[in-house]
Amino acid sequence: MEVILKEDVINLGHRGDVVKVAEGYGRNYLLPKKLAMQATAANKTVIEQMKASALRRSAREKGEAEQLVAQLDAVALVFERKVGENEHLFGSVTSADIAQQLEAKGFNIERRKITLEEPLKSVGEFLVPVKLHREVTAHIKVTVKGEEAAA
Incomplete structure (x- = not known):
């Protein structure tokens, strides 16, 4: 057909x-x-x-996507998650979490456009690609920190 x-x-x-x-x-x-x-x-x-x-x-x-890339280059997201031994997260940071925090900062980006191969499960800094258009991809700096345990 x-x-x-x-x-x-x-x-x-x-x-x-x-x-x-x-x-x-x-x-x-x-x-x-x-x-x-x-x-x-x-x-x-x-x-x-x-x-x-x-x-x-x-x-x-x-x-429009190229203009959005210029705005997204200045964005840095920080997530705090509980960590276990070897700085391994108990939870993870997913594309839905990133989309939610971007929306809180005024960017309306669908979760499906955030191309994480797998959820972030360790502490550190990551560059997460966001496919805004077939030919345009932005990279957002995502920092995952360990949450301090209450004494």
Whole structure:
């Protein structure tokens, strides 16, 4: 089945691409979620118009993302967690924790855009990548400190 992607789909393609997918994947996932439309002759002409507007939108989003990178470079987040032996955290710092603290500082960034390979489970300083756009990635400085035990 050939479909035209309306949105970027990870491991499949970008907005406006014509791709071949399995019948079930297209019919049961891509089409109902409005991520794609069937590749007919009429839809292909419509998609050419959509591609032009998508290029303009992508350029605008990239510009906004680059401005946000400049603002995020100055941001440093600090988390305090209880630590055990060898400075190993009892909990961890996840992308949801980072997104929540960024929102408290006035940045509305989705948790899914924060690309932590695995949660931070040790004390130290980390550079956490945030994928704001397909071509733009910011790096946020995250410091994890050990919480002082009450005497």
